[in-house]
Amino acid sequence: MNDVNALETGQWQYNGWLSPQGRVLALFYLIKIETAHFLLVLPALDPQKLIDGLKRYVFRSKVTFAIESSGHLLASFGAAPQPDGPCLQIGHGEGSRQLRLGSHSGNLDEDAAQRWHEIDMAIGWVWIDQAVQDLWTPHMLGLQQLKAFSVSKGCYPGQEIVARTHFLGKSKRGLFGIHGAGLQAGALLSLDGREIGRIADHSGDGTLAVAVLPADIALGTVLDGGSVIGAAVTGA
Numbered sequence: 001m002n003d004v005n006a007l008e009t010g011q012w013q014y015n016g017w018l019s020p021q022g023r024v025l026a027l028f029y030l031i032k033i034e035t036a037h038f039l040l041v042l043p044a045l046d047p048q049k050l051i052d053g054l055k056r057y058v059f060r061s062k063v064t065f066a067i068e069s070s071g072h073l074l075a076s077f078g079a080a081p082q083p084d085g086p087c088l089q090i091g092h093g094e095g096s097r098q099l100r101l102g103s104h105s106g107n108l109d110e111d112a113a114q115r116w117h118e119i120d121m122a123i124g125w126v127w128i129d130q131a132v133q134d135l136w137t138p139h140m141l142g143l144q145q146l147k148a149f150s151v152s153k154g155c156y157p158g159q160e161i162v163a164r165t166h167f168l169g170k171s172k173r174g175l176f177g178i179h180g181a182g183l184q185a186g187a188l189l190s191l192d193g194r195e196i197g198r199i200a201d202h203s204g205d206g207t208l209a210v211a212v213l214p215a216d217i218a219l220g221t222v223l224d225g226g227s228v229i230g231a232a233v234t235g236a
Contacts, residue, residue: 001138001162003153007032012088014125014148015040016138017054022161023134024141026050027126027148029099031088039086041073041099043120044127057157072105075116114204121210124175124233126201131186135198138162139171140212145235174215175200180227183209190224
């Protein structure tokens with residue numbers, strides 16, 4: 001859904017795959033390794049399911065998909081180490097982060113992995129898994145704030161819906177932070193017995209989440225079950 005042709009070698013972008021109805025099926029980081037060679041980093045979804053879905057759109061193009069198995073995906077915070085492979089730089093200064101494909105594996109740090117996930121949620125980068133596929137348009141998730149889709153590139157599934165919302169209207173739903181307990185992606189949220197939204201992504205301990213809710217809902221609202229609506233996610 002984003003303009004891959006706009007990338008220079010070494011650059012990256014947020015990107016995704018939509019249904020013909022313009023609803024998000026997958027979100028991923030995409031980095032251009034070299035001409036006609038891209039690395040796609042898929043946070044939550046089974047990569048083979050994405051490959052099988054994308055193959056339906058190859059037609060006569062000379063495009064191949066493969067799961068990367070020759071390297072290791074490494075992450076770091078703060079000052080960037082010297083990469084020994086492709087590097088995806090997110091942000092700058094003390095708040096910067098890096099994802100890189102290296103030849104050697106690192107040690108798994110579950111706390112750091114959870115921190116990474118929570119930072120992604122805080123800026124609106126939802127880790128879409130099977131529980132929340134095909135539910136929301138990019139605008140409902142606030143992906144315009146991350147420049148995660150294009151309205152000027154060539155055709156792609158769902159482009160007409162995305163362009164119509166972008167140019168002619170405003171989404172009536174948006175992404176908000178949620179605080180509570182036992183929060184799970186895909187769970188329905190209600191207020192005074194009325195369903196108003198659904199959780200899109202959650203932290204490992206279930207105390208933090210982001211949810212798609214009515215855009216005009218009041219911050220601080222206590223939902224059925226005791227969860228509290230935090231700030232709207234703005235991509236900052």
